[in-house]
Amino acid sequence: MKAVEAEQTMKTMQHIDNALELHNVSYHYPNSMEPSLRNISLTVDKGKFVGLMGATGAGKTTLSLCLNGLIPQLLEGKLMGQVIVAGLDVRKTAVQSLSKILGLVLQDPETQIIGRTVEEDTAFGPRNFLVPLEEIKRRVNQTLEKVRLQGYNKRLTQELSGGEKQRLAIAGVLVMEPEILVLDEPTSELDPVGRSEIFETLDDLRRQKELTIMLVEHSSEELIKKADEVVVLNQGEVVWRGVPTELFRNIPLLRQYGIKPLPVSLIGWAFYERGWVPFDEIPLDIPSAEHLVRDLLPRHGQWRDNLQSLQHLQPQKTDSFQAQKEGAVRIRDLIYQYNSGQPALRGINLTIATGEFVALIGQNGAGKSTLAKHLNGLLKPTCGDVIVEGMNTLKYDTAHLSKTIGYVFQNPDHQIFSVTVEKELEYGLKNAGFKGQEIKERVDQVLKSTGLERYRHVHPFTLGKGERQLIAVASILVIKPKLLIIDEPTTGSDWAGVQTMMALISQLHLAGTTIVMISHDMDLVAQYAQRVIVLKDGGILLDGSPRDVFSKEELLLDAAIVPPQLCRLSSRLKDVLFQETLIEPEEFIALFENGRVTGR
Incomplete structure (x- = not known):
């Protein structure tokens, strides 16, 4: 044992300038025919900020899991090559020991949240390492402020929005004060200002404490400002490495590897x-x-x-839809409070016409998902009325409403539970009363149109988050709803996946389906929505066309929204446009x- 410790100490001294070293690393998941990583050799200097990019399924998450020892110590499979973290061999160092040095923020924040309250969850790590109580309190308050959750200490974690949970997961890792930070799409569910603040926080930590950062990210605008270099993976291999400016100017290369251009x-x-x-x-x-x-x-x-x-x-x-007299959605004086008494919606009045494509935007915790869940009866008003397709949601249960109203959750795992993709699509149809040949025809049609045919007999949870999101959408498409509510449909998707998803939603819209989409991707909102509704503190701040809403930059910033890049460019060119x-x-x-x- 002493010989091993001596060897590790010697390696630490030899590689003091290298935070991460990978030598010919390959990895096969159990029962997988193809490797997820192929002969990766990579060195990251201490104090560097490296972006890890590539299409869905390129191996980014797998590589992240190798860095804190979850592969090979927890996840089985075949790992070849050597992974060195701060001089320590991940095969020979316990995961709990590595966690003091390297903090990993996973793609799905809910897998990392275990505390009942925000404060309890953030304090969990330091408590396990016997950090003194007063020091824990100091770290918790300081960290919550960095991730814009100050004042949330006593808030129940189950009442947080998706973006707030993402910030909490980041806080739970930052509070450990690691030397190396690996983050797997940590800003995918954050509002634009929140995303920018997280990048600022990471950059400040990197400079003040010489923190080494590896960030898996699909978003380009912030990464290009902060990263020292970008590593691109494709089919488990490193296919490009260099400074961000060279990559993001090369539009064909970005398209080739599934990265969204600026x-x-x-x-x-x-x-x-x-x-x-x-x-x-x-x-x-x-x-x-x-x-x-x-x-x-x-x-x-x-x-x-x-x-x-x-x-x-x-x-x-264009206003191609024919607005019916009553509309698809009518909301009057809607108020909603959580069981804790925390107000979430404050007097919402809203009408959505049949056939409209509406985007709900706003900062994390503004009430977007809470409002959307009232449209299919998942939540019932504390006060007021919600009438959808002529049905008052107070008088109908969710099972009845779901025959007309489709809802795709922010986290696809909340609505996937069948053992194959095919059975997942069949489930909703059977519950809606469809039988035999019609079920088969609808499932075949949707599998083909979504590109999921090759996964027909595959278990959904063996696929990536982008594919699982597509499965969740497909399970609703087969029902052909009159109204589709879709919460963050492109989270976890590469650029090709985003385009596939939005093409599907657009086809539904053109066929007459009313669309209500929640998104933090302002470029998509500007490109696809006919109408944009901005929520702030549980109320409606703005309601209008994308051109109108995104021209109000100061008001939007007050709601933690940054207009799309081209809208901001337009604003600077007003004198000539x-x-x-x-x-x-x-x-x-x-x-x-x-x-x-x-x-x-």
Whole structure:
């Protein structure tokens, strides 16, 4: 035993500058034919901020689990190669010992929350390592403030929103004051301001305490500002490594590996393809995009007609739906309080027309999911009325409402329980009274349209979160609901998965289904929604078209919402865009069509 400890100490001294080392690491999950990781060799210097990116199923989560010893010590399978963390071999070091050095924030925050209250949960780690009580109190309060949960100490964890749970999971790891922090999509359920604050917190910790950070992330805008380098995985292999600016300017490479491009970079790439700008001038932020657009814009009179004809670029935003007299949803004076007495909704009045595509946005805890759960009877009003498709939800149970109203949860695991994907899709149809051939035809059709056919006989929980989200949506699609409520439909999905999901939702909408979507992805909201409703503190702050709502930047920031990148760019170009708010790259590119710009 002493010989092993001596060996470990010697390695620690030899690799003091290396926080993480992986040498020819490969891993097979139990019963898996293909490896999830293939010959990965990677070194991360102490104090570096590294982004880990790639398509769903690329191996990012698996790699994260290797770093704190869960693979191979808890999860079985075949691990080959060597993983060294702060000089310690993960095969020879207990997980509990590694947890003092490396903190891991998992993709699903609910798997890490075990305390009854926010305070109890955050204090759990330090208590297990016998940290003195006063020090625990200091750490807990300091950490909760860093993740914007100050004042939540006594709040019940079961009453937290998805984003609040995500912040709590981060707090539970930060409070341990690790040397290395590995986070698996820690901001996927956070509001835009919350996402930015987490990145600021991580960057501050990195600089103040020389904290090493490896962050698995699909979002590009924040990562490009903070990461020293990005590592891209594809099918378990490292396929690219370098500085973020080189990656995010290369739009074909991003598309190849399932990474979402920055909207301003899409504009710059179009200009680059036309030969108007060199590669290294493709913008990666709003100031550089503003400079580029101003530099390329001709005189106002030459492109005014182009600006006025931009509406054809977004046919999905036209008022093509026929609003019925009563509407799909009518909410009057809705008030809701949790059992603890905590108010969640405060006098909501709202009508949603049949066939509308409505997005609910707002900061974590604003009441979005609480409001949505009233639409299918999962929650009943404390006061007021909710009438959906002519039914007062107080008078009908959820089973009856579900025949007309589809609901996809923020966490797909809350509604998946069958042993195969096929059986999961059949379940809702059987409960709704469908039989035999019609069930088979509907299931076959949806499996094909969603791309899930290859997983027909696979257990859902052997698939990634993005695929499980798609299964949850598919299980609702087979019922063909009149109203679809979908809570964060793209969480955990790569860019290709996001596009697949939104294409499915759009097809339903075009077929006449009313859509109510909750999302923190403002780019998607701007691109797909006809109407945007902003919630703040349980009430409606704004209600209007995407162009109208996203033009009110100051009001939105008060609700922890940052408008889409292109809307912010539009705001900075108001003097030349005649107050018009543009929300898609094609709209900016259209300003330069017909050969009106030939160079600089």
